[in-house]
Amino acid sequence: MTLRPLTCALLLSGSATAFAQTVLTVSSWLPPTHTVSVSQQKWCAALEQESKNSLKCNILPKAVVAPPGTFDAVRDGLADISYTVDGYTPGRFVFTQVAEFPFLGDSSESTSVAYQRTYQKHFAPIGEHRGAKVLGVFTHGPGVIFNTKKPITSAADVASLKFRIGGGNISELSKAMGWNVTLKPATESYELLSTGVMDGTFLPDESLASFKLNMVKHVTRFPGGLYNSSFVFLMNADKYKSLTAEQKAVLDKLSGEYVARLFGQGWDALDKASREGAQVSQGVQQTAAPQAFVNEIKAKQSALEDKWAAAAEAKGLKNAKGVLAEFRAEIAKVK
Incomplete structure (x- = not known):
């Protein structure tokens, strides 16, 4: 049977749709070797794997804006995903300061996971980060x-x-x-x-x-x-809304405590390496x-x-x- 040109075109179009890939623009204002940038790269690799290549990160070679402007840049769509320090915009975020108090703990992972749980239960419903999709929160090491x-x-x-x-x-x-x-x-x-x-x-x-x-x-x-410094890992809200249900499910799976542990573990490892290596030498x-x-x-x-x-x-x-x-x-x- 010979397929007519219109039929071929429709089949090809359907095939392209089935294998369509969404590329997310990702910005990082820290050096590519910094633990936050490395953890972001690992998160992107997990995103690609979990989505079976339906989602992919394009990590930009330089930040779209200076660090203090990152939240607004993601909210406004200059980048799809990035992270920022809440304290870089004084007076804007109040709840997040709870994770910045002295003597909280000696591990970024434990503080970050506890912060994520507290954030999800008490802070997220009030919406201090409104305008963006929060993928997770974390803190740096002591x-x-x-x-x-x-x-x-x-x-x-x-x-x-x-x-x-x-x-x-x-x-x-x-x-x-x-x-x-x-x-x-x-x-x-x-x-x-x-x-x-x-x-x-x-x-x-x-x-x-x-x-x-x-x-x-x-x-x-x-x-x-x-x-500690409170960090938020965030995504452009409209970009998230534009994803398929399957893609959203992958992002949700790789959000919350997954983010807190990933970034926290990376920070703890580098803190330890610095204490035992760079500071000694x-x-x-x-x-x-x-x-x-x-x-x-x-x-x-x-x-x-x-x-x-x-x-x-x-x-x-x-x-x-x-x-x-x-x-x-x-x-x-x-x-």
């Missing part, structure tokens, strides 16, 4: 103090130097402590420290290697970290924060948590202090 000048063992030592910070609760805490800090993205740390504009930076352990901070001579650590002097220093921070943070609870409840969160306690208990439970 924040430390890096500097080029001297060992830091007290709040007064910090106050004598200039530091780069990433915003969020650590910005509020620094103000309360009377520290001289400037809000800048982590990607600017090398330039700020190498030129002497700043004496140090607040970051997790991995950053020494990730941002090639070879001028750093001292690090001070705190039990459970001085702070670089001769960075290690200092554990004395209990008196920790107590000074706790005293100031207590008032900040009261302030956060009031602000969160004003935006619709019920029993904010109870949510914070639940979050801390969840961190301890995560395996």
